[in-house]
Amino acid sequence: MKKDIQSIFKPHLMPKEVYKGGKNIPPSDKKIYKLSSNENPLGASPKAVKAMKAAIGKIDLYPDQTDMRLREALVQDFDGQLTANQFICGNSGSEVIDMILRAFINEGDEVIYSNPCFLPYSVFSRWYGAEQIDVPLLQPNYDLDVEGILNAITERTKIIFLTSPNNPTGTYIPKPVLDDFLNRIPKNIVVVLDEVYRHFADADDYVTALPYVLEGHNVIGLNSFSKTYGLAGQRIGYGYTTETIANYIRLIQKPFLLPLTSIEAAIGALNDTDFIAETVKTVLEGRKYLAKAFDELGIRYWPSQANFFIIDPPLPEMEFTDKMMEEGIMVRPVSQFGAPGKVRITVGNQEANEALIKALRRLMP
Template sequence: MKKDITSIFKAHLVPKEVYKGGKNIPPTDKKIYKLSSNENPLGASPKAVAAMKAALDDINIYPDQTDIRLREALVKDFDGQLTADQFFCGNGGSEVIDMLLRAFINEGDEVIFSNPCFLPYSVFSRWYGAHQVDIPLLTPNYELDVEGILNAINEKTKVIFLTSPNNPTGTYIPKSVMDDFMARVPKNILVVFDEVYRHFADANDYVTALPYVLEGHNMIGLNSFSKTYGLAGQRIGYGYTTTTIANYIRLIHKPFLLPLTSIEAAIGALNDTEFIEATVKTVLEGRKYITKAFDELGIKYWPSQANFFIIDPPLPEMEFTDKMMEEGIMVRPVSQFGAPGKVRITIGNAEANEALVKALRKIMDM
């Protein structure tokens, strides 16, 4: 009996959707403002860049075998509330998601997430044969459906993804909601709390994973150096959790996982308080400026706690995206994230934000 190579493919991998990242600026002489990928509006941390440059003379040798130096730097960044054994690192937040799913998911297990959300939650879990359970955020305000998630839990449930602030909606989970959820979720389930945009959240009742980890809950706080620190191109992410969970996940941590320049950049960025503060200030000021413009123009948007907005565009999403590109503004349609018809717009620096508002006014006047 003749068989081809596809006979040994894993059935749960094909044919399925794959995660497609945001586009880069195309070759052009025209000024383009990239407000489509939630990147840092100020560039990269100068201390991180200096640390990378200083490491270039040593790139002919292997980097640190483990991530211990970065984990020790993270202990300082968290004011000593966690130990180095409670952190684990990877090549970006996406790889941290992959690592924890690889560590916990067997074929047939269930993973819960809430669309609209970051697509890798579902795509990556499928790689390991998991059944994806989508408990959508409650409309019209994109609130977490706590009862829906708790009612969906069964003996096959292994991992629940929560995100605050959420990508692509910019909405967050209030502390009272998190307290209630964590008090009721079964103790044999891992809760992954994606908080990569936490530095931009200024709501009085915003909460990270930290207090729940300190209380001993089975939770992972997922973080990245791509946003606040401006190191998206270096691919550095980390998680923090209980010592038991972190030690377990590090069993599958590859030796020499992080490039030398990434390790040095991350440590340098953690020490760059001035850059972090400037980034947050730029985003918060930009958020107010763009919010005011949305209100004046009558554009439907959702209040954001992140460095981006999701809007209901005045034109069909792809037409709107193309029109904005004609005006030199890159934005991102987010149907792939579970928000059909919506568009995500990153908050830029003052110049980019002014160009954005100018383009919006022109389109609204058409």
């Protein structure tokens, strides 16, 4: 029987959904404000840049064989509440997601997530042959469907992805809701709590994964250096969890995993408390400014705990995105994230925010 090479391809790897990141700023003679990728409105941490420059003279040498120096810096950042053995580092938060799935998922296992959400939860799960269970967030406020998730759990469920604040909606999971949920799920399920935007959350009942990890829950707090620290181009992220889970996942870490410049930049950024504080201040003030302007313009938006808003645009999403680009403003349509017709807009610095509102005023009917 004649066969070709495709006969040994894994069916679950064949193209379906493909994650596409935000576009880069195109060449242009006019000023373009990139409000499409949730990057830091102030740029990169100066201490991170200084540390990277100091490392340039050593890039002919292999970097650290492990991520231990960064893990020790993270222990300090978490005020010693966690040990170095409770952290897992990778080339971006996305790679940490990939490592978690690779460690726990066999073909036919189930992964639960809730659209609208970060697309790699589903795309990366497919790479390992997982059955993907989508329990959508509840309309109209994008609340977590706790009962829906609990009812979707089976003996094959291995991982549940939660996000707070959530990308692309900007909504969050209140502490009482998360308390109740974690107390009701089986003890052999890993909950990944993506908290990449945690620094921008100021709700009284917002909570990170930290207290649950300290209590021994099977929770992984997922984080990135791309947002608050301004290191999106360095592709570095981390997770923290119980020592049992972290030690297990690190069994599949490659040696020399992190580039030297990324390690130095991340450690430098963790020490740049002034930059972190100024970033958070800029985002929170920008969030208030944009919410007020959206109200005045009659644009429907969802209250955000992150550094972006999701809105109902005044035009069809792709037409709106193109029109805004003509105005020099890059925004992100999020149908791919499970929010058809919606557009995500990053909170920029004040200049960018004012340019956005001026463009919206020109486009409004």
